[in-house]
Amino acid sequence: MHTQSILPEPHRHRSSIMYIAGLNLPRSPFQWPEVLVVLSTADYFRGGRIRPESMPSTFLGRFITPIHGLAIFIPPLVYVGALTLNRFQQPEWMARFAFSTEMIDATQRSALRVVACAASFALRSFSDGTFRHLGDQWHAIGRREKSRVVKTGPFAWVRHPGYSSVLLQEGIVVYHVLVIHTHRSTWYHSSCVRNQDADRGMCLCFISGLHADRSL
Structure with missing residues (x-):
């Protein structure tokens, strides 16, 4: 194992890379x-x-x-x-x-x-x-012979624990996507409103400046 720096000395402790088993493993905490x-x-x-x-x-x-x-x-x-x-x-x-x-x-x-x-x-x-x-x-x-219903372990509580865990994971993914989409749509709308307000403020300042110039 050896290390190699890819940035100057002040940033070396943050950007150095460890080579282990042919993989470039980062040292950055993030x-x-x-x-x-x-x-x-x-x-x-x-x-x-x-x-x-x-x-x-x-x-x-x-x-x-x-x-x-x-x-x-x-x-x-x-x-x-x-x-x-x-x-x-x-x-x-x-x-x-x-x-x-x-x-x-x-x-x-x-x-x-x-x-x-x-x-x-x-x-x-x-x-x-x-x-x-x-x-x-x-x-x-599929249909098969000599099958039996398993009633031990997680099957004592849930009929299909494997499918239930998959559905739970998919639900988390869908929730994640919906939260991101909703938040980004809200953030974009609020950004547009802020930009419109800023543009209106600039126009008012410009008109006020013209009026002040004419009154001098």
């Missing part, structure tokens, strides 16, 4: 939450042993399953790949979807991301427990 997000995202998508008997047997099931899998894996793969190749900084096109600085500052945003990472690890533990209780009853959606 970039480390991105490292945690990448690690928590990669940890969530862990694989296991493939059981051929649990795979779909119909043509439609075999056709839809890969599409469904790609739809699940492509977004996190794009996120992890983009940040890893960009020194764990969000590209400009990705940063547009973040909370605006008018809503929360950089410190609050970093704290929120750390909390989200902790929640992600907790959710991963919940998912592992769900699959342990599900056991050999995990199967692609």
Whole structure:
């Protein structure tokens, strides 16, 4: 491991980069939450042993399953790949979807991301427990023989805990998008009103100045 500075000496402690296992790891405190997000995202998508008997047997099931899998894996793969190749900084096109600085500052945003990472690890533990209780009853959606209803663990409280956790995550995402859209629309409207008021004030000052010149 060695370090390399990319800025002059006064800023070296803020911008130096650590090279570990071929990755450029930042030392900036505002970039480390991105490292945690990448690690928590990669940890969530862990694989296991493939059981051929649990795979779909119909043509439609075999056709839809890969599409469904790609739809699940492509977004996190794009996120992890983009940040890893960009020194764990969000590209400009990705940063547009973040909370605006008018809503929360950089410190609050970093704290929120750390909390989200902790929640992600907790959710991963919940998912592992769900699959342990599900056991050999995990199967692609469809009709099958000798199935039984699992009533232990989280299944004692929720009929479909896996789907429920996914719906909860999607609800958080939708809420996030709606809050950002509503806030930006409100901020844009208020900015326009402020600009209009400023323009009116400038016009009044200009007219008052002309009137004063004529009275001299």
